[in-house]
Amino acid sequence: xxxxxxxxxxxxCNGTGEEVKKIVSMLNEGEVPSDDVVEVxxxxxxxxxxxxxxxxxxxxxxxxxxxxxxxxGAFTGEVSAEMLVNLGIPWVILGHSERRAxxxxxxxxxxxxxAYALSQGLKVIACVGxxxxxxxxxxxxxxxxxxxxxxxxxxxxxxxxxxxYEPVWAIGTGKVATPAQAQExxxxxxxxxxxxxxxxxxxxxxxxxxxxxxxxxxKELAAKPDVDGFLVGGASLKPEFIxxxxxxxxxxxx
Ligand SMILES: O=C(CO)COP(=O)(O)O
Numbered sequence: 001x002x003x004x005x006x007x008x009x010x011x012x013c014n015g016t017g018e019e020v021k022k023i024v025s026m027l028n029e030g031e032v033p034s035d036d037v038v039e040v041x042x043x044x045x046x047x048x049x050x051x052x053x054x055x056x057x058x059x060x061x062x063x064x065x066x067x068x069x070x071x072x073g074a075f076t077g078e079v080s081a082e083m084l085v086n087l088g089i090p091w092v093i094l095g096h097s098e099r100r101a102x103x104x105x106x107x108x109x110x111x112x113x114x115a116y117a118l119s120q121g122l123k124v125i126a127c128v129g130x131x132x133x134x135x136x137x138x139x140x141x142x143x144x145x146x147x148x149x150x151x152x153x154x155x156x157x158x159x160x161x162x163x164x165y166e167p168v169w170a171i172g173t174g175k176v177a178t179p180a181q182a183q184e185x186x187x188x189x190x191x192x193x194x195x196x197x198x199x200x201x202x203x204x205x206x207x208x209x210x211x212x213x214x215x216x217x218x219k220e221l222a223a224k225p226d227v228d229g230f231l232v233g234g235a236s237l238k239p240e241f242i243x244x245x246x247x248x249x250x251x252x253x254x
Pocket of ligand 1: 010096166170172173174210211212232233234235
């Protein structure tokens with residue numbers, strides 16, 4: 001079966017109550033292809049999840065940006081997977097490079113988080129990606145394969161996993177990977193999945209691209225055969241997010 005195009009909006013640590021409501025209105029008014037064609041998931045900060053979920057159009061869904069690695073309890077400041085499930089939040093982003101770099105989340109820790117979130121019934125957007133130094137030293141594939149391996153070791157059912165390739169050097173920099181660069185890594189990741197998780201998983205798992213995606217560059221990226229959608233940061237707070245969602249039609253007509 002084909003891989004349904006997936007567009008995620010990662011709002012990161014942005015927004016006031018007022019701004020969040022404005023973004024939701026913008027999303028609710030947007031004309032986009034049906035949810036048979038594109039799956040749209042927006043990820044506000046934890047504190048805004050309930051309000052966004054309650055106001056958001058029913059064909060879009062919400063994701064948390066993180067959750068605790070195991071069952072909740074005496075872990076001050078953390079939010080557990082069970083809480084997200086209890087609030088009806090279907091998705092969670094795990095292993096974002098900002099958390100890997102700034103909060104020292106290791107490959108193994110991210111793998112453990114993915115395992116626990118999946119075990120609780122959450123769907124997971126799992127992020128991988130190399131730094132500029134790693135790319136320049138020729139270790140891109142080794143890095144993303146090691147990150148993916150730590151996740152894959154903990155996943156038995158890939159149906160609820162979307163893999164997000166987000167090169168760190170392209171995040172928030174305005175320096176987008178070229179469609180060829182994105183395709184190259186996505187294709188390698190799919191081969192990695194084929195070799196390590198099987199042909200079926202490789203054929204059906206969505207691999208989405210993140211890093212300075214905007215309304216102007218999305219169509220060219222979406223046209224690449226192994227790019228199954230996007231994880232969008234800055235542009236997901238703006239009206240051009242609607243244009244990015246619409247780039248799903250590039251696939252449909254391909
Ligand atoms: O980190 C990202 C999405 O998770 C990408 O962020 P930007 O789109 O702002 O580069």
